[in-house]
Amino acid sequence: MSTSGTTTTRDEGARTGAPVLRLDGLGWRVGGASILRDVTLGVREGEFLAFIGPNGAGKTSLFNLISGIVPASEGTLALDGTDLTALPVHTRARLGIGRTFQTSSLWPEMTVAEHVRLAAQACGGGSYRLWRRAAPYTAEVDGVLERTGLGHRAAARAAELSHGEKRKLELAVLLVTEPRVMLLDEPMAGVSAEEVPALTELIRTLHRDEGRTVLMVEHHMDVLLGLADRLAVMHHGRLLALDTPAAVTADPVVQQAYLGEGL
Numbered sequence: 001m002s003t004s005g006t007t008t009t010r011d012e013g014a015r016t017g018a019p020v021l022r023l024d025g026l027g028w029r030v031g032g033a034s035i036l037r038d039v040t041l042g043v044r045e046g047e048f049l050a051f052i053g054p055n056g057a058g059k060t061s062l063f064n065l066i067s068g069i070v071p072a073s074e075g076t077l078a079l080d081g082t083d084l085t086a087l088p089v090h091t092r093a094r095l096g097i098g099r100t101f102q103t104s105s106l107w108p109e110m111t112v113a114e115h116v117r118l119a120a121q122a123c124g125g126g127s128y129r130l131w132r133r134a135a136p137y138t139a140e141v142d143g144v145l146e147r148t149g150l151g152h153r154a155a156a157r158a159a160e161l162s163h164g165e166k167r168k169l170e171l172a173v174l175l176v177t178e179p180r181v182m183l184l185d186e187p188m189a190g191v192s193a194e195e196v197p198a199l200t201e202l203i204r205t206l207h208r209d210e211g212r213t214v215l216m217v218e219h220h221m222d223v224l225l226g227l228a229d230r231l232a233v234m235h236h237g238r239l240l241a242l243d244t245p246a247a248v249t250a251d252p253v254v255q256q257a258y259l260g261e262g263l
Contacts, residue, residue, distance in 0.1 A: 098179025
């Protein structure tokens with residue numbers, strides 16, 4: 001495993017075939033401050049890559065760069081070989097970059113089904129009008145709600161949902177757009193301990209059974225260790241390590257910089 005000691009962290013030659021998502025020397029500066037520096041990695045089709053690191057390490061900032069919320073100051077980003085570096089958020093979304101956020105941003109008075117239908121309409125090039133005929137999207141919406149365990153809550157308003165159910169709804173909204181890459185930013189944040197196992201199992205199913213490519217930021221290490229194919233450790237805006245969960249958690253440099261002690 002490469003670390004930031006004497007070897008630059010790269011994803012060189014470890015995987016065969018072109019990655020679905022490729023970051024090369026990606027960085028972001030604000031004024032004179034360097035928030036992210038020289039982040040280079042490739043993500044395979046169907047891989048689950050989890051990002052860990054202390055608060056302020058640059059994890060969410062990296063997701064903001066990938067999704068286009070902030071512009072890269074240097075480096076490039078490509079999806080399926082298409083350069084996304086200069087493209088706006090909505091174009092990246094249409095090309096297949098899907099994102100959830102740490103804080104829920106649902107409409108309280110809209111129903112679960114209405115949230116998913118609006119996303120389906122937008123993805124299909126339609127308008128965002130709730131009163132547009134729902135029939136063309138009924139099967140699609142019903143299917144996504146069943147897959148996410150929300151079929152029985154289709155008519156419930158978002159305000160009536162538990163926090164765990166809101167996270168599932170955010171995943172349903174994302175899934176109906178059929179993203180090539182899913183960016184999940186702390187999906188367990190605010191979720192009760194009782195709801196974490198079901199949400200974890202849903203994410204596991206999307207990855208392993210449906211072959212979804214997932215990038216996830218999460219502070220629940222026990223959740224990540226049961227989901228991730230590889231762990232990426234961020235530290236001071238750099239990629240400190242990138243390897244299997246077993247190799248990363250055993251690495252003394254990672255333990256000293258972030259974990260504090262062996263896991």
